[in-house]
Amino acid sequence: MAMSSCPVVVGNEFCFDHEVQLQMKEEWFYNFGGFTVKDIYGKDIFEVRNHIFSHELFDMYGRKVAELVRKKFAWRITYHIYSGFEMIQRRATLHLRHFEFRKKGHVYIYQPPYATRDDPTNIDNMEPDIIIKSENVNFFQLISEVKMFSGGTGEEYAEISKDRANEVLGGTSMQTYLLTVKPGVDVGLMVMCALFFNIAVKQEGRR
Numbered sequence: 206m207a208m209s210s211c212p213v214v215v216g217n218e219f220c221f222d223h224e225v226q227l228q229m230k231e232e233w234f235y236n237f238g239g240f241t242v243k244d245i246y247g248k249d250i251f252e253v254r255n256h257i258f259s260h261e262l263f264d265m266y267g268r269k270v271a272e273l274v275r276k277k278f279a280w281r282i283t284y285h286i287y288s289g290f291e292m293i294q295r296r297a298t299l300h301l302r303h304f305e306f307r308k309k310g311h312v313y314i315y316q317p318p319y320a321t322r323d324d325p326t327n328i329d330n331m332e333p334d335i336i337i338k339s340e341n342v343n344f345f346q347l348i349s350e351v352k353m354f355s356g357g358t359g360e361e362y363a364e365i366s367k368d369r370a371n372e373v374l375g376g377t378s379m380q381t382y383l384l385t386v387k388p389g390v391d392v393g394l395m396v397m398c399a400l401f402f403n404i405a406v407k408q409e410g411r412r
Contacts, residue, residue: 210355211362212314212334214296215262215271215288215393224385225392227251228370229399231380240403242396245373245383251396260400262393271296273397273404276326282405286397287322294319298328299337299398301405308409310337310402311356332356337402353398362387363395365402 213220227250229240242251252263260273272292276283283300287293298313312335313328333356351365363386370383386395 209362209387209389210358210360211387211390211394213391213394214286214314215391215397217391219270219391219393220389221392222388224388226373227384227386227392227396228374229365229382229384229396231382231403240396240400242384251393253400260404262397262400264393270393271397273401274322279326282408283326284401284405285322285326286394289319293321295321295324297334297394297397298326299401299405301402301409308339308402308406310398310405311335312337312398335362335398337398339402339406351399351402353395362390363398365399 226245228243228245231240240253241249242253243249250265254261254263258275258277261269262271262273264270269292271286271288274285274287276285279300281300281302283298285295286297286299288296296315296319299310302309302311311333313331314334336354336356338352338354339350349367352361353363354361363384365382365384367382369385370381373383374381384395384399386392
């Protein structure tokens with residue numbers, strides 16, 4: 206398998222030795238930023254089930270593999286990724302930041318022993334493992350170009366592109382994006398990062 210410095214959060218079974226392209230379509234009927242996730246041929250890869258403060262990720266076999274949960278009473282828009290046994294292990298914390306009129310997401314990855322849902326969040330002395338950077342977010346808070354890369358080395362892990370969706374998939378709706386994940390990178394984690402960024406940008410726009 207191609208090596209990558211990207212941490213594994215959702216599972217090793219979602220790391221592949223080749224580039225992975227997924228079409229992520231935002232569903233207008235979901236008020237909380239729901240997506241369908243398919244390969245470029247239309248086969249279901251993941252399912253996102255939405256709740257008011259959380260979003261569950263299921264694999265193609267119907268197995269719940271991760272959950273994105275909003276942190277209450279946070280100054281910045283902040284979410285946690287839970288995975289592992291009974292979805293109680295806090296594997297990552299993500300929050301939205303602003304730099305020079307652009308939006309960024311910072312992703313902090315935890316090492317075992319993992320915190321659980323009731324534990325406090327303490328990332329004050331941590332550097333982000335992954336940075337999510339918007340290349341273009343328009344007036345309607347719609348994302349068209351986003352990069353995800355290592356906070357330490359700058360290695361690119363994945364990108365989200367509306368333009369690439371049009372190129373690869375042909376004419377698509379304005380809610381369809383192409384997620385391209387580099388070899389050896391946890392695809393499940395990149396889907397969760399993309400989901401978080403879409404939700405957080407919209408929530409920021411409604412503040």
